[in-house]
Amino acid sequence: MIKRMFERLFQSQVWRSMFRHGLPESNRTRAETVFYNFFLHVHPTKVRKRSIRFTYTWGLGGLSLGLFIVLTATGALLMLYYRPSVPQAYWDMKDLQFVVSSGQYLRNMHRWAAHAMVAVVFLHMLRVFYTGSYRSPKEFNWVIGVFLLVMTILLSYTGYLLPWDQLSFWGISVGTNMVRAVPFGMGETISFLLLGGNVVGENALIRFYVLHCFIVPVAAVILMGIHFWRVRKDGGV
Amino acid sequence: MNTGRTYFAIWSVALLVVLAISPLKDFFREWRWYQYEYNSLTSELPQRIKPADIGIKQIWARQLDRVDRCVTCHLGLKEKALSESRQPFRAHPQIHHEYEEFGCTICHEGQGPATTFEESVGRVEYWDKPIFPKDYMEASCGRCHKEPNVPQAPILTMGRKIIEESNCIGCHKLEGFDRQWVPSLDGIGSKVNRNWLVRWLKNPKSYFAKTRMPNFFLSDEEAHLLADFLMTFTSFPSNAHLEPIPEHLGAVSTSARDKLVELGSTRFREARCISCHPINGKGGYVATDLGKVASKVSPQWLYNYLKSPKRLQPGVEMPRYRLKENELVAVAAYIGSEFVDYEMEELPAQTPDPAYYEKGLALYKKYNCSGCHELGGMKKAEEMGPDLTTVGDKKLYEIDFGNVSIEHTLPLYLFTKLKDPRAFLASMKMPKYEFTDEESRAVAVALLGNTRDAIPVELKVFPKPPSTYSPQGEFGKLVDDLACFGCHTMFGRGRLVGTDLTRESSQAQSEWIKTYFKIPYSLRPILTERMPNLFLAESEIQVIVDYMERVFIVDSLAQGIHIVQTKVSEGRNLFFEKYGCQACHQVYLKGGYVGPALDKVGSRLKPGWIIHWLKNPQALNPESIEPNNNMTIAEVEAITAFLMSLK
Amino acid sequence: MQKDFSAEVASDAKKVPRRIAFIKARTAARVKESDEEMAMTFPSLVVKEIIAFEIMVIVLTLVSLFVDAPLEWIANAEHTPNPAKAPWYFLGLQELLHYFPPVVGGVILPMLAVVALVVIPYFRVNVKREGLWKDDIRHTFVVLVTVGSLLSFILLLFEVYVMLVPTLVIIGCMLIPYISRKETGSIGWLGSRSLSWWIMTWFVTIAVILTAVGTLFRGPEWSWTWPWEGLY
Incomplete structure (x- = not known):
């Protein structure tokens, strides 16, 4: 009975308009599943067994993407409760902790996933180096990968200021003071541009917020698109 | 492939389960249980109490920009039936402010946004304003109430008084306090003996237990250096010098000397010196103890000082007694023979350090003596100690608790610091004031109210501007010379050891005032602080009375007076029978001691005053304990007629 | 290597498409002449990816349930913590x-x-x-x-x-x-x-x-x- 119902569903015009193939039961339909699916089409329909061996890649690239997805999801929800202004930003953290449903869980997820992502992306880079996967023709993809690592650190760093507590304030102050050491007055300029002033304050908060929630993620997504596309074109998964 | 599917199924289910934990945890938050408990508690009570809707509740104090969620669990704050209930449901005691308008944390501190017990009490790592201990609650009053006297907050008021009297602003920046008068040290070398000075510097309280001068814990060496340094200042302010005691008055023979001392003793009593000066702890509190003063100052200084106190010590609130030359010498001789400290031993002679002046000056500066004292026109060091105008905002992480094992809270830190200023670090410079626990707590309370949090100005209560009353002319000169403001208040200026004189001539008859100046007697004999006999000249008294009749008078108190002599007996009956006034007042040498004696009230008070007083005593003196008997006008007039007949 | 180019040859042409790689210099990456086993992306890879993602979210969730993200005192420009540390x-x-x-x-x-x-x-x-x-x-x-x-x-x-x-x-x-x-x-x-x-x-x-x-x-x-x- 139920089976027949499902069969009718899968053959209905509505279903067919969404998924143009039947259940992935034959090699053909399995190939079509990948081929016709927007999310899966970056993958080839067939892959080398060697390159999907877990101990070869450790799944680090995929995990990086996974963490990015988790961060985007939790981050979008956190944006609903967050005001990038002084001192409301801090009180919004308290509200997340005390009154928002699962607010503390969301914040924890976002925080720990962010730390994990910095580590995982770095490990991914090591893996690529030690398996020699940066060699021709994938030289440029390595370069993009390095920039993605920089993006990841930037994302984490810009997000670090947003809770507006002592930890974030002084973490960012220390970081931007390092930038000031750049010679020929460039350090001062970069730091001023970044903070919107000479010290960490409300301007810095709004700048870091925009960088964290829009500019850097968009840049990262674009780089990630190129990164994945090139992996595929160079014969990877 | 089947194993793949199984794993996929297992992990998917596991994921769903794990994702459900956080919403569940959220649902079972502790406040929910308190609300259920409240509802079951109130449903058992005989009174009808509205059950709480389950959910987080909060007070948004709009003016203060605060959100307090304490009311999520403290549900019965307004329910009188719950005044004995257990916490968190107990009703709030009656207070002067509406908590729905101001929230909870503005007074109690703690973490307002929190919704768990631990976090809202605020004794957690990253919250620096945990809930105030009960003893310190009045600190919060001080945040808005900036006037010196807050009647509803006695501890706060006491603390502010101590801060003012201890002259804390000599070293600390504080708002709303006036600099206290402190003796100038100019001429100290001609005034005191070095032996006494060293002891005084080592521990001022050993000489005079109630002195305002704190203990700086100077070492022997430091005390000697500082004493040597101070002894070099021999000329008084405005370059005044001591006059010699007139030789012809100096007593030579023993009998003459005894006579002199006897005269001095009489004048000393008549002048009622002990109204202000205690003798070995007994007596007034306004001025310094005279019990051992002969071991401190020279007779020559005493003679000069009594002759004209303000010449040697400008600004001092000591009246210039109208004593004759020989009387001055006599009083000085009496003090010199009577008030000797026989236990004071001579210090062993020492050769002074050759660099004593520089070293002494360095010490004088190190301990910021010029914060209080004047010396040689030296500039007052501006705020040596920490700025205390926002000390109530001090963060816990800014405080070094040293090795002191107390709970790390700001109230306890301040309390401990005031009890023992060098407890946290021995090298601190703050001297010790020997505050009692109660005093230390009061000062801590007053300090804790110094915050800069965003309280709108319109919610704050500021002190009234100081009185600008300053009498001129002959009367003005007398007021200054006799230091009247030292004991009396006139138009909001001056101390209140004696009476407020602002309406004195509406109350007292001029003739009575005149005799009072000649033989000041007390209406309430149990008081220590009595009006001294200033030995004023007839003409001076006339100047004073004339001025009082013109200025210290309220016209409305003299209007609409009808005294009918025939009513005297009716008044007597009312006085003794209906109202039983003799329970507190003496008449015909009989009666109570609570109120002033009324034996000769008819020649003391003005009838208008009596009438208005009987109508409503508290209207004339809000602190009077005389009951308001709501007498009829006729009764008031009859009693007044009776009282005016007592001459 | 003497040859200028090498071809990837598989025994089953239906399973493995033919690929040709040109090798111009000796230092370039080697091309192994091998018969590599292939697998269908779906489900072999896709299911693995999903399970990996699920495990990752589970681990993150468990960590997040038990360890709270730090939140210290509100920022105070007047008080530098000692030491002040960057992330x-x-x-x-x-x-x-x-x-x-x-x-x-x-x-x-x-x-x-x-x-x-x-x-x-x-x-x-x-x-x-x-x-x-x-x-x-x-x-x-x-x-x-x-x-x-x-x-x-x-x-x-x-x-x-x-x-x-x-x-x-x-x-x-x-x-x-x-x-x-x-x-x-x-x-x-x-x-x-x-x-x-x-x-x-x-x-x-x-x-x-x-x-x-x-x-x-x-x-x-x-x-x-x-x-x-x-x-x-």
């Missing part, structure tokens, strides 16, 4: 700043690291697969000892012992195959490591140690503090 991934840099002048520790060295990472695939030394000791052994030894001594001297000069010790250890490991010359076992494995491998390993070790020291072993005034004496 952990910058603590290696902060540790460098402790030893070197700001321009060197905060600008030149990190810039060098990023540039070095970017240019990795473009340098012959990185593309070479031969072991370090394959070519001219004497020459390699002289260069290695010279560079190693110079580096150690600089580190000693600035008293950077946390970098000096791992540097010496790694140089020691590099020298083991020169001394022992065994071709098998772990020594043989060490001997087969290329120069780029050694450089990267050195870089990663230093980065990890500096970050760990900065995170766990630094207390007030950036003084050495054991983790059990308190984490700052």
Whole structure:
């Protein structure tokens, strides 16, 4: 009975308009599943067994993407409760902790996933180096990968200021003071541009917020698109 | 492939389960249980109490920009039936402010946004304003109430008084306090003996237990250096010098000397010196103890000082007694023979350090003596100690608790610091004031109210501007010379050891005032602080009375007076029978001691005053304990007629 | 390799499409002539990916349920905590700043690291697969000892012992195959490591140690503090 119902569903015009193939039961339909699916089409329909061996890649690239997805999801929800202004930003953290449903869980997820992502992306880079996967023709993809690592650190760093507590304030102050050491007055300029002033304050908060929630993620997504596309074109998964 | 599917199924289910934990945890938050408990508690009570809707509740104090969620669990704050209930449901005691308008944390501190017990009490790592201990609650009053006297907050008021009297602003920046008068040290070398000075510097309280001068814990060496340094200042302010005691008055023979001392003793009593000066702890509190003063100052200084106190010590609130030359010498001789400290031993002679002046000056500066004292026109060091105008905002992480094992809270830190200023670090410079626990707590309370949090100005209560009353002319000169403001208040200026004189001539008859100046007697004999006999000249008294009749008078108190002599007996009956006034007042040498004696009230008070007083005593003196008997006008007039007949 | 090109040949042409690769130089990546086994992306890879993602979310959730993200006092520009620390991934840099002048520790060295990472695939030394000791052994030894001594001297000069010790250890490991010359076992494995491998390993070790020291072993005034004496 139920089976027949499902069969009718899968053959209905509505279903067919969404998924143009039947259940992935034959090699053909399995190939079509990948081929016709927007999310899966970056993958080839067939892959080398060697390159999907877990101990070869450790799944680090995929995990990086996974963490990015988790961060985007939790981050979008956190944006609903967050005001990038002084001192409301801090009180919004308290509200997340005390009154928002699962607010503390969301914040924890976002925080720990962010730390994990910095580590995982770095490990991914090591893996690529030690398996020699940066060699021709994938030289440029390595370069993009390095920039993605920089993006990841930037994302984490810009997000670090947003809770507006002592930890974030002084973490960012220390970081931007390092930038000031750049010679020929460039350090001062970069730091001023970044903070919107000479010290960490409300301007810095709004700048870091925009960088964290829009500019850097968009840049990262674009780089990630190129990164994945090139992996595929160079014969990877 | 089947194993793949199984794993996929297992992990998917596991994921769903794990994702459900956080919403569940959220649902079972502790406040929910308190609300259920409240509802079951109130449903058992005989009174009808509205059950709480389950959910987080909060007070948004709009003016203060605060959100307090304490009311999520403290549900019965307004329910009188719950005044004995257990916490968190107990009703709030009656207070002067509406908590729905101001929230909870503005007074109690703690973490307002929190919704768990631990976090809202605020004794957690990253919250620096945990809930105030009960003893310190009045600190919060001080945040808005900036006037010196807050009647509803006695501890706060006491603390502010101590801060003012201890002259804390000599070293600390504080708002709303006036600099206290402190003796100038100019001429100290001609005034005191070095032996006494060293002891005084080592521990001022050993000489005079109630002195305002704190203990700086100077070492022997430091005390000697500082004493040597101070002894070099021999000329008084405005370059005044001591006059010699007139030789012809100096007593030579023993009998003459005894006579002199006897005269001095009489004048000393008549002048009622002990109204202000205690003798070995007994007596007034306004001025310094005279019990051992002969071991401190020279007779020559005493003679000069009594002759004209303000010449040697400008600004001092000591009246210039109208004593004759020989009387001055006599009083000085009496003090010199009577008030000797026989236990004071001579210090062993020492050769002074050759660099004593520089070293002494360095010490004088190190301990910021010029914060209080004047010396040689030296500039007052501006705020040596920490700025205390926002000390109530001090963060816990800014405080070094040293090795002191107390709970790390700001109230306890301040309390401990005031009890023992060098407890946290021995090298601190703050001297010790020997505050009692109660005093230390009061000062801590007053300090804790110094915050800069965003309280709108319109919610704050500021002190009234100081009185600008300053009498001129002959009367003005007398007021200054006799230091009247030292004991009396006139138009909001001056101390209140004696009476407020602002309406004195509406109350007292001029003739009575005149005799009072000649033989000041007390209406309430149990008081220590009595009006001294200033030995004023007839003409001076006339100047004073004339001025009082013109200025210290309220016209409305003299209007609409009808005294009918025939009513005297009716008044007597009312006085003794209906109202039983003799329970507190003496008449015909009989009666109570609570109120002033009324034996000769008819020649003391003005009838208008009596009438208005009987109508409503508290209207004339809000602190009077005389009951308001709501007498009829006729009764008031009859009693007044009776009282005016007592001459 | 003598051939100019090589073709990938599979026994079953239906399973594996034919590919042709042209090889222009000897240094380029080798193309193995192999018959590689293939798998359907769906479900072999896709299911694995989904399960990996699920496990990751589960782990994150469990961590998030038990460990709260830190939230200290509200920011206070007037009070600098002691020590003031950057986020952990910058603590290696902060540790460098402790030893070197700001321009060197905060600008030149990190810039060098990023540039070095970017240019990795473009340098012959990185593309070479031969072991370090394959070519001219004497020459390699002289260069290695010279560079190693110079580096150690600089580190000693600035008293950077946390970098000096791992540097010496790694140089020691590099020298083991020169001394022992065994071709098998772990020594043989060490001997087969290329120069780029050694450089990267050195870089990663230093980065990890500096970050760990900065995170766990630094207390007030950036003084050495054991983790059990308190984490700052």
